[in-house]
Amino acid sequence: MTKVPSYVYEELRDYCSRMARRGYVTAHGGNASIRSGDVMWITRHASSLEDLKLSDVIQVYVDKHSGFEALASTETIVHREIYLRTPNLAVLHAHPPYSVALSLFIDELVPPDAEGNYVLKSVPVVGGKPGSEELAVNVAEALRRGQAVVVRNHGVFTAAKFTDVAYQYMCMVEHSAEIAYLSMMLEASGMKKKRPNL
Amino acid sequence: MFGWCGEILVVDLSSMEAKRVEADRELLYGYMGGRGLGVKVLHDEVSPSADPFSPENILVFAVGPLTGTRVYTSGRYAVVGKSPLTEGCFYSSSGGFFGASLKKAGLDALVVRGRAERPALLVVDDRDVEFRDAAWLWGKGTRETRKELRRELKGFSVACIGPAGENLVRYACILNDVSNAAGRGGLGAVMGSKRLKAIAVRGSREVEVADEDVLDELMDKARNRFIWNPVLSKALSYYGTSALVNVINEHGILPTKNFQQGYFSMAEEISGEALRERILVRKSSCFNCPVGCKRITRVGELEGEGPEYETIGALGSMLAIGSIEEVAEINYLCNDLGLDTISTGVTVACAVELSERGIIGEKFRWGDSERVKGLVVDVAYRRGLGDKLAEGSKRFAESIGGGEYAMHVKRLELAMYDPRGAFGQGLGYATANRGGCHLNPYMVAVEIFGVPHLMDRFSAAGKASIVAYLQNLSAAVDSMVLCKFTMFEFDDEMYARFLSAVTGVEFTQETVVTVGERIWNLERIYNLKAGIGEDRLPERLLTPMEEGVCAGRNIPLGEMLKEYYRVRGWSEDGKPRREKLESLGLEVET
Numbered sequence: 001m002t003k004v005p006s007y008v009y010e011e012l013r014d015y016c017s018r019m020a021r022r023g024y025v026t027a028h029g030g031n032a033s034i035r036s037g038d039v040m041w042i043t044r045h046a047s048s049l050e051d052l053k054l055s056d057v058i059q060v061y062v063d064k065h066s067g068f069e070a071l072a073s074t075e076t077i078v079h080r081e082i083y084l085r086t087p088n089l090a091v092l093h094a095h096p097p098y099s100v101a102l103s104l105f106i107d108e109l110v111p112p113d114a115e116g117n118y119v120l121k122s123v124p125v126v127g128g129k130p131g132s133e134e135l136a137v138n139v140a141e142a143l144r145r146g147q148a149v150v151v152r153n154h155g156v157f158t159a160a161k162f163t164d165v166a167y168q169y170m171c172m173v174e175h176s177a178e179i180a181y182l183s184m185m186l187e188a189s190g191m192k193k194k195r196p197n198l
Numbered sequence: 199m200f201g202w203c204g205e206i207l208v209v210d211l212s213s214m215e216a217k218r219v220e221a222d223r224e225l226l227y228g229y230m231g232g233r234g235l236g237v238k239v240l241h242d243e244v245s246p247s248a249d250p251f252s253p254e255n256i257l258v259f260a261v262g263p264l265t266g267t268r269v270y271t272s273g274r275y276a277v278v279g280k281s282p283l284t285e286g287c288f289y290s291s292s293g294g295f296f297g298a299s300l301k302k303a304g305l306d307a308l309v310v311r312g313r314a315e316r317p318a319l320l321v322v323d324d325r326d327v328e329f330r331d332a333a334w335l336w337g338k339g340t341r342e343t344r345k346e347l348r349r350e351l352k353g354f355s356v357a358c359i360g361p362a363g364e365n366l367v368r369y370a371c372i373l374n375d376v377s378n379a380a381g382r383g384g385l386g387a388v389m390g391s392k393r394l395k396a397i398a399v400r401g402s403r404e405v406e407v408a409d410e411d412v413l414d415e416l417m418d419k420a421r422n423r424f425i426w427n428p429v430l431s432k433a434l435s436y437y438g439t440s441a442l443v444n445v446i447n448e449h450g451i452l453p454t455k456n457f458q459q460g461y462f463s464m465a466e467e468i469s470g471e472a473l474r475e476r477i478l479v480r481k482s483s484c485f486n487c488p489v490g491c492k493r494i495t496r497v498g499e500l501e502g503e504g505p506e507y508e509t510i511g512a513l514g515s516m517l518a519i520g521s522i523e524e525v526a527e528i529n530y531l532c533n534d535l536g537l538d539t540i541s542t543g544v545t546v547a548c549a550v551e552l553s554e555r556g557i558i559g560e561k562f563r564w565g566d567s568e569r570v571k572g573l574v575v576d577v578a579y580r581r582g583l584g585d586k587l588a589e590g591s592k593r594f595a596e597s598i599g600g601g602e603y604a605m606h607v608k609r610l611e612l613a614m615y616d617p618r619g620a621f622g623q624g625l626g627y628a629t630a631n632r633g634g635c636h637l638n639p640y641m642v643a644v645e646i647f648g649v650p651h652l653m654d655r656f657s658a659a660g661k662a663s664i665v666a667y668l669q670n671l672s673a674a675v676d677s678m679v680l681c682k683f684t685m686f687e688f689d690d691e692m693y694a695r696f697l698s699a700v701t702g703v704e705f706t707q708e709t710v711v712t713v714g715e716r717i718w719n720l721e722r723i724y725n726l727k728a729g730i731g732e733d734r735l736p737e738r739l740l741t742p743m744e745e746g747v748c749a750g751r752n753i754p755l756g757e758m759l760k761e762y763y764r765v766r767g768w769s770e771d772g773k774p775r776r777e778k779l780e781s782l783g784l785e786v787e788t
């Protein structure tokens with residue numbers, strides 16, 4: 001069998017389980033990948049990120065197709081497009097609830113919190129069916145301009161040179177979405193918003 | 199009637215008579231159609247002890263309630279008869295357009311009885327049926343036969359046999375449309391024994407659907423789910439089934455040199471990637487299928503369909519032929535002669551090993567593609583050693599004292615997954631009513647692809663229940679009739695919803711699986727009466743491999759079988775208990 005380097009497996013397992021512990025993925029949702037040259041290692045189709053096994057990491061190519069894509073995540077097409085259009089080396093995809101809920105109502109998430117606003121500035125919301133070419137292009141194009149993107153009614157993709165940084169973006173998007181949601185609730189209850197000091 | 203047509207065409211070749219009879223509704227509801235309907239008719243009409251080559255045997259070409267509808271992959275048909283290879287109840291399924299054409303001619307099934315005096319061609323044109331002389335086609339390959347008939351019969355879908363079927367090779371197949379094959383079990387030889395060279399069908403009737411709106415909604419869902427599934431929308435669509443070659447090889451279960459190894463060092467050269475790069479002309483599809491896993495290829499002047507994964511394994515790694523061009527050429531030859539590529543490759547591989555071991559005098563060596571081509575022709579015309587090989591690997595090897603080198607289950611040559619690296623697939627092989635069949639069930643989906651869920655391929659835990667469940671579901675899918683590849687994405691609930699929308703009869707998950715279980719048990723009973731029942735694997739596969747990623751792994755077949763019989767509600771020696779049969783509404787003698 002093509003050997004998956006142990007550091008790749010350890011790193012994917014670590015960040016996948018962190019996303020699961022935070023409730024960003026449920027059961028068999030979400031996926032993650034790491035790129036090295038023309039190769040990417042991606043989580044298996046329908047694997048459980050909570051408890052990733054070595055056999056759940058599949059090696060496929062960035063610049064060409066291979067039969068192993070039959071085993072890999074449905075979103076391999078999206079990860080590939082991100083790697084082809086951006087210089088990133090790690091991609092995470094999860095379904096954090098506040099981000100997904102807000103994506104049903106907005107076209108752009110402008111983080112209301114200072115840190116999120118400083119780092120992310122604005123996170124676009126795009127459309128596209130899971131596993132489709134359209135989604136792949138929409139997401140990759142958004143990540144050419146920023147660090148994160150929300151797919152409407154679906155989830156969040158983040159990309160970076162390091163998995164740890166992609167994870168940081170993921171947490172920030174969800175944190176900002178949560179703050180945005182809470183702010184809306186408070187506003188709806190009649191409280192008056194003060195001008196934030198961004 | 200929605201979904202079904204409610205009519206069966208019964209043709210007697212001995213008397214050259216044809217009549218349409220009403221299909222019994224209880225029969226359709228209880229067995230759906232396709233495989234189930236065919237098995238029930240075979241069970242009721244043909245004695246389990248009948249000679250498969252006698253006029254007493256029948257062939258049932260059957261479609262199902264979903265055939266010819268908008269539901270994806272609905273162009274398939276099943277053909278059922280008593281197999282000359284296994285001597286048991288056998289169904290074979292094929293894609294293309296023939297199934298949809300039968301349905302458009304207003305038929306749920308075509309039952310062929312008797313034996314013609316002279317080679318015959320059966321033409322079904324909507325409600326008209328005609329017997330024509332086919333002496334001018336007898337002896338021709340399937341390629342030329344279809345070409346001639348296409349010229350003469352515009353707009354017809356044709357199923358025919360080649361010289362292998364005419365010469366009663368026990369693993370001759372039936373080919374329809376563009377080399378779609380009802381490949382396994384030698385039903386092409388049964389057609390040959392009836393002197394029926396070809397069947398041409400054309401129809402103009404649209405299938406009536408009970409609830410078009412619900413079907414629209416379901417098709418929207420199906421479309422999205424097909425896109426979402428990586429096996430269907432990525433691997434099969436991009437490479438065809440040959441996408442599997444490297445994957446299966448890397449898992450150490452690509453049968454090589456007659457199952458002596460599970461890894462072929464030249465796999466890259468016969469892979470889907472090589473096929474795409476070197477010989478692909480275009481992809482093609484069966485009726486109403488967005489996947490399009492078929493491949494039209496070209497080698498030099500020759501153009502043809504395939505090779506598919508199973509063919510690549512049987513004619514490639516099994517014979518140590520490491521060239522996609524050579525494999526494709528042998529594949530074209532088999533298709534033209536009307537030979538099942540799996541049984542051909544496995545039987546020839548058995549001969550090569552027997553030669554290597556000095557058990558037969560003829561000299562063969564691994565990787566000699568030219569010699570293989572010659573042998574394949576000899577098999578089809580039953581010449582020299584080919585005559586013995588035409589009997590299948592078990593009969594051939596046992597006749598010369600080398601039975602242990604025949605890689606078969608219940609006389610059907612094994613498909614291209616070494617079960618020492620996929621224990622559930624091993625249980626499937628051992629218990630399949632067809633014999634060494636990989637599709638009843640396709641446990642590779644679960645054990646390698648992780649669809650719908652990944653199970654430890656080296657463990658027996660939980661396999662018996664899943665194997666039994668998927669066998670039942672497979673039997674139902676073969677009876678609706680859809681392509682088994684839909685099982686990569688659809689579950690019993692989705693099938694039930696399609697069936698309800700099309701037929702207007704309420705199907706639930708449970709009824710779908712129960713129909714499958716009824717069919718499975720009926721096949722089992724028939725086979726037991728025919729003297730076939732031993733659920734075993736070749737000794738070689740019960741011995742661990744010495745090298746590779748599966749080295750040292752030992753299939754606990756006995757343990758899995760015990761559990762399997764319990765799950766099925768059968769006796770400890772694998773016989774369906776009376777209570778089980780009664781619960782399935784089967785009033786048959788055991």
Ligand code: SF4
Nearest residue numbers: 271293484487491681
């Ligand atoms: S998936 Fe392949 S075999 Fe099945 S119906 Fe489609 S083209 Fe035919």
